[in-house]
Amino acid sequence: MSYPTSRLFYKLLLGVSLLIPFSTQASIADITRIYKQTPKLEAFEICTGGGCAEIKQVAVTGDEWKVIADIFEDASPTKDAVLERKHIAEAIGALEKIVGAKTGTSTDRAGTFDNSRYPGQLDCNDEAINSTTYMRLMYQHGLIKLHVIEDMRTRSYFLFGWPHSTAVIHELTTGERYAVDSWFYDNGYPATIVPFATWKSGYFPADSPILKSRSDVK
Template identity: 35%
Template sequence: MTLALSACTTYDSDRPITPIRSGQNLSDIWDNHYRFFIGQPNPALFSVCHSMSCYRISEVSLSEQDWSGILNLFNKTTNAHEERQAIQQAIANLETLIGKQIGSEKDLARNQIANNRFGQLDCVDEATNTSVYLRMLEKAGVLKWHTSASRTSRGIFQGQAPHNTATIIDTQTHTRYAVDSWFYGNGEMPVIIYLDDWKAGWEPESN
């Protein structure tokens, strides 16, 4: 059971990223794991969640070559639409690179579990990790038309199952988008859609 996040009205790129806490009393897990979450990520050392609702947190890193390859995706973007496409590819590539380090390379779409929870990511993990990746891209200065924004949720007041997502904001139109990688398996490009559509219950036509 996850705790849904409410949408924030302000977006602070310097605010530390923290895991989403479960609605249950998980003080032991919090004390032993969450305190090690790196709230100000950088490619040389950052934290990611996995194994369902941040049950496990791992510190990972990217080589200079791998990080340069991610940043190069943004070299030829000329507008916000192209930048969103580059963000999709960057997150997919980061999931592939990080999956090899934490054992989530076989993460299935949604909350499917092949053998056990370890290595599987739910929407809490995906929203947190995507926010980490977006923050690092923003800090690297490659986002010219967007800024990273807070995670948000849907479902609590719509009669739907609670679901979380990372978000970005178009700095020219001030439009907010959901960046949701939960619908697809590890290394597949996340969907980037209008947040209002996502809030209304958007689902892929097929999966």
């Protein structure tokens, strides 16, 4: 399965180099290739280092994938989209743990700013691309049934003058769009899934470690 890359995504890529608080520059060609990849459990690529400055190939074993599939085991026969979003959020966190142990990104901390000195750090672009890849794997294996995976999106100037990116899905029956944002918490926590309009308006979870670190700054 191939994935179309929209004009909106290319507009987002144009700003990627401006979003990277690290010293390494990302290749737009590499980002596009990874974003358009057809991931397989046997081999897929993830982004790290800020704006996909570092690319790592990963494989997930059958036993590891069973952990993900088991999250969806109680899927409602009545087609409960709310429950499916909960499963998606938990599965992204679980995949972050699995992938983090293989790629050195298990130490990824919530947010980006002031974290560049820590190893294994991801920025919001890395998170958005990786979450999209993880959801594509779920979709291919029949775990996501009630949602469509969209292009990642960005909102402008929410914090310290920097834009912020997220993965996006929409519900099949209602068409309502949701942000799937794994940037607000440390590696391995469930992704935050909220209506896209709420996220776009500047949503920030009240218990995010990012807000705590900011409040500690005197």
